[in-house]
Amino acid sequence: MNKNKRELLAPPLSNKIPKMLPGRVKRRLFLGGLIIGMSAVTFWGGEFFLRQNPITLADIANQKKPSVLPPGQARLNLVLILDGLRPDSINPQNTPNIYRLRQQGVNYLNGHAVFPTVTRVNSAAIATGYYPGKNGIVSNSMYVPQVNPTKSFSTGEYPELLKLDQVTNGKLIFVKSLGEHLQENGMKLAVVSSGSTGSALLLNPRSISKNVGVLINGYFDPAKLVAFPPEVNRAILTRFGAAPANKDTNNDGRLNEAVDWSEKVLLDYVIPELKPDVVFNWLTEPDSTQHELGAGSPEAINVIRNDDRNIGLILDQLKKLGLYDRTNIFVISDHGFSVHTYTVNLTQELINAGLKLSKDSDDVVLASSGQAVLLHIKDRNPRQIEKIVKFLQKQDWAGVLFTAAYRPQNSQLGDSFAQQNKQNHLKPEGWVGGTFSLELIHEFNQERGADIILTFPWTSQKNAFGVEGTDFTETTSGTTGPLTGNGSGHGSMSPWNVRNTFIAWGVDFKQGVTIDTPVSNVDITPTILALKGINSNENFDGRVLKEGLKAGIHPIDIKVQTKVFTTTTRGYKASIQVSEVENQRYIDKSWREH
Incomplete structure (x- = not known):
């Protein structure tokens, strides 16, 4: 110790x-x-x-205060969230597509997961632009007496979150989400996730209660309910069938199939037909494998390679659809690993x-x-x-x-x-x-x-x-x-858990730039709203990452103070x-x- x-x-x-x-x-x-x-x-x-x-x-x-940035040129803003991907897992051999995005775009060396450095806390922070103290999702498991007076409950399953929303009169979260901001401005958020149903819902927390945008996860009720709203659910089940099992008890890469199913839905249906303005795409690996076998294990490298392969397919599809030069892509993770x-x-x-x-x-x-x-x-x-x-x-x-x-x-x-x-x-x-x-x-x-x-x-x-x-x-x-x-x-404040993957690439971002200014998952929503030209008048905890934007400022003009207490x-x-x-x-x- x-x-x-x-x-x-x-x-x-x-x-x-x-x-x-x-x-x-x-x-x-x-x-x-x-x-x-x-x-x-x-x-x-x-x-x-x-x-x-x-x-x-x-x-x-x-x-x-920073001057108002002009709206971005991108038609699509795509946020790829790789659960548990440490930045030191990215290299030309195992992740050639992610590596290329990092080399060609903005490589943020000083990325931060939100504390506690766990999935649902970061899902909510990504989706709202606020930290746990303001958005209300304070831990992976939470104690809310209205839900259970004597025990905490897991936020990993969406029925528990719906119960929380019900018993608190619609206060699943305490603030407005990105999906709501977009919908109020005639735009659409789509969430496509192979992770837990709880983390999926927290990326678009009003998707069920207020019919905001689109929410897709193959495990709400397998083979019966994989998406909201109902018409999207019917279309996906008809065209793609049920999602494969998302339990990998033998650590044989079976969760790759869950990732592949979700990515196929994204490529063949969501992007070309639903035409969302913003996509949150959650890839559940390498988190599951690393929990069992450790970061850097052969099995973890295998699932990371599969994630990268799917990202390559996304890039190919964007080219086919004429969106490659009209897209911004973020590649981030919700936390590190130890x-x-x-x-x-x-x-x-x-x-x-x-x-x-x-x-x-x-x-x-x-x-x-x-x-x-x-x-x-x-x-x-x-x-x-x-x-x-x-x-x-x-x-x-x-x-x-x-x-x-x-x-x-x-x-x-x-x-x-x-x-x-x-x-x-x-x-x-x-x-x-x-x-x-x-x-x-x-x-x-x-x-x-x-x-x-x-x-x-x-x-x-x-x-x-x-x-x-x-x-x-x-x-x-x-x-x-x-x-x-x-x-x-x-979950801890170890730098190995705080430091997350954070890359930005696309028509609105600088090219081939490495920036060591601190950034965080809480900065995603404010940045996307700025790129979409939406002035929300929100006092976000996060900030617009203007030092990485072509229309922004030079990183040297960002004042940073580091303190040790x-x-x-x-x-x-x-x-x-x-x-x-x-x-x-x-x-x-x-x-x-x-």
């Missing part, structure tokens, strides 16, 4: 990514007894300039410590994303929150912890944003000593947000196939202890690194120092 500082501050995935700033630019300040180490540096005109004071809300409000070396039965650990009554008790409810766990404390009891945090800080298997910026009152999280507006700055530390704030990482949500978020230790050691990144994970069965084998996952309490020490661009805050990584 010991990690040296040099390893922690190393560039995450490529020697092309700028290294962390040298120690001489670091400064220490004391905020209410919490030690916060900050590296606040702006890259401007090719040189580094030190900014010693934290950015305030006034700074953000007074920043020069091998599991240790497992923690957090429920049992809390029971053993006298901090939870029983496995199914509602005094503490866990909502797990594997490598990150949300803890919901009954009535948001501050004394119980403090007890649990102090217990976790004493455990070697615990990583970085997060609580709200202000102490809960009357069973409610502290009035965070009112307090911060009053004090004119973002409070990075949580209200419990030795924690960072939920607000800092975009996870503060009064209705669905956790009282505590726990992450686990990670390293940059290699797995059996030479792929860097290890992590601990939570389990609901078994015992706490070391793991062997190649089982892998994601450090907190200590009673022998516990943790740090978090964030990068700020305009009014956007990207979470780079966090770590505990033993």
